[in-house]
Amino acid sequence: MPTPLYDSLRTLAAERPLRLDMPGHHGKPLPGGFPWPSELDFTENGVTGDLFGDEPDAIQAAEHCWAARFGFDACLFLTGGSTQGVHAGLALLAGQGSAAALDRGSHRSAYHALALLDLTPHFLPRPWLAEEGITGPILPETVEQALNASPEIKTVCITSPTYYGVLSDIPALAAVCHAHGAKLMVDGAHGAHLPFLGYDGYRAADVVVVSAHKTLPAPGQTALLFANGFDLADLRRWGSVYGTSSPSYVLMSALDAVRDYMAGEGTARYRETARLADGLRRRWPSLTRRDGLALDPTRLTLHSPDGFALAAALRQRGVYPEMADRGHVVCILTGADGPEEIPRLEQALTESGLTGPAALCPPPPEAPGAVLTPRQALFAPREALPLADSAGRIAACQIAPYPPGVPVIAPGEQIGKKHLAYLREIGYNKECCDVIREV
Numbered sequence: 001m002p003t004p005l006y007d008s009l010r011t012l013a014a015e016r017p018l019r020l021d022m023p024g025h026h027g028k029p030l031p032g033g034f035p036w037p038s039e040l041d042f043t044e045n046g047v048t049g050d051l052f053g054d055e056p057d058a059i060q061a062a063e064h065c066w067a068a069r070f071g072f073d074a075c076l077f078l079t080g081g082s083t084q085g086v087h088a089g090l091a092l093l094a095g096q097g098s099a100a101a102l103d104r105g106s107h108r109s110a111y112h113a114l115a116l117l118d119l120t121p122h123f124l125p126r127p128w129l130a131e132e133g134i135t136g137p138i139l140p141e142t143v144e145q146a147l148n149a150s151p152e153i154k155t156v157c158i159t160s161p162t163y164y165g166v167l168s169d170i171p172a173l174a175a176v177c178h179a180h181g182a183k184l185m186v187d188g189a190h191g192a193h194l195p196f197l198g199y200d201g202y203r204a205a206d207v208v209v210v211s212a213h214k215t216l217p218a219p220g221q222t223a224l225l226f227a228n229g230f231d232l233a234d235l236r237r238w239g240s241v242y243g244t245s246s247p248s249y250v251l252m253s254a255l256d257a258v259r260d261y262m263a264g265e266g267t268a269r270y271r272e273t274a275r276l277a278d279g280l281r282r283r284w285p286s287l288t289r290r291d292g293l294a295l296d297p298t299r300l301t302l303h304s305p306d307g308f309a310l311a312a313a314l315r316q317r318g319v320y321p322e323m324a325d326r327g328h329v330v331c332i333l334t335g336a337d338g339p340e341e342i343p344r345l346e347q348a349l350t351e352s353g354l355t356g357p358a359a360l361c362p363p364p365p366e367a368p369g370a371v372l373t374p375r376q377a378l379f380a381p382r383e384a385l386p387l388a389d390s391a392g393r394i395a396a397c398q399i400a401p402y403p404p405g406v407p408v409i410a411p412g413e414q415i416g417k418k419h420l421a422y423l424r425e426i427g428y429n430k431e432c433c434d435v436i437r438e439v
């Protein structure tokens with residue numbers, strides 16, 4: 001398989017050019033033996049291509065390979081994580097000042113984008129899975145209802161998979177959006193590996209963002225923006241608004257190389273990981289696939305009567321999970337986890353004695369009403385207050401405990417007594433919050 005960008009940088013590095021440009025290390029090793037592939041760390045020099053330029057180059061060729069692999073018209077490399085992609089994608093689809101239907105459980109990058117683009121949010125709730133104490137998938141009928149009630153919405157943005165690995169039915173959601181003349185954007189930050197495992201749901205969406213660095217063997221900050229029905233030039237324009245003008249060639253060439261790896265050995269490894277995860281789910285109480293609940297095959301969401309204690313017990317034994325809440329511990333299993341790593345996890349689980357039925361969490365109360373728009377709330381003067389004293393005040397920040405991983409209170413909404421009571425009930429551990437300063 002071709003790796004156009006990685007190959008061209010390696011060829012240039014092998015020529016030992018005299019580098020009198022950026023970065024300042026000029027291709028020499030970093031001091032103190034700091035491990036960094038300086039020789040591939042170039043800038044735009046006429047040979048290496050230009051991420052945001054117009055001319056066909058090795059970067060575009062490498063992006064094209066990704067677009068073809070994921071089934072999209074265009075792909076843009078991101079060196080600022082999915083955060084950059086969520087901002088660029090929402091700007092591309094929604095522009096400024098329009099209305100958008102947003103998964104209430106969206107990452108804060110989507111909430112920030114709402115504010116910066118001055119979008120009016122119509123939040124999409126998820127069903128509560130009472131027996132699991134987490135939220136389920138976004139349902140097509142929920143999107144249908146939102147689009148019928150507010151026909152001005154032309155952008156829908158949802159997250160799939162969630163942190164817990166819950167997948168929404170993207171083709172069904174896309175069909176509803178398209179029938180209403182709306183576009184669907186999917187924040188797939190946690191799903192970069194899924195298309196390599198045969199999952200083809202993403203290609204039904206108009207825009208998809210994935211973090212390569214979260215689930216593929218790729219360096220921190222690497223991510224990808226995919227789009228159907230848009231030119232690469234549109235993606236580049238918005239990518240450049242939210243990205244650095246000096247994108248890292250090490251990161252970009254790593255994206256090129258990881259796709260090639262995933263075309264062969266990588267996919268075999270991830271299939272094996274999915275098989276191992278399946279075995280773990282059979283042996284340990286955990287979130288499992290069932291009718292109406294599709295899951296990322298490699299994500300392991302363990303059940304525990306005390307998720308925080310289980311995570312602490314694992315860490316004491318040198319095992320670091322991704323996230324814990326009252327009743328769950330989430331482990332991101334990847335192709336890096338094989339026959340050596342899985343038994344180590346299992347031994348730590350056995351020693352902890354803390355796996356078992358999940359401590360359940362009550363569903364969050366109905367979202368409070370918005371008093372300010374997300375943009376007004378972002379730019380208004382703010383002050384920090386003890387959470388306990390904040391009833392009646394307008395939130396300047398998200399208050400989003402896990403679970404549900406959904407803001408109980410979003411910026412611009414009025415904090416109510418019942419919301420504070422809920423936060424107390426579930427043991428929310430942050431004592432302060434930012435509220436809008438009163439004049």
Ligand SMILES: Cc1ncc(COP(=O)(O)O)c(C=O)c1O
Nearest residue numbers: 080081082083107159187189211
């Ligand atoms: C659902 C979701 N979207 C977007 C992001 C942002 O991704 P990144 O850290 O790659 O910027 C995250 C990060 O955790 C996330 O969980």
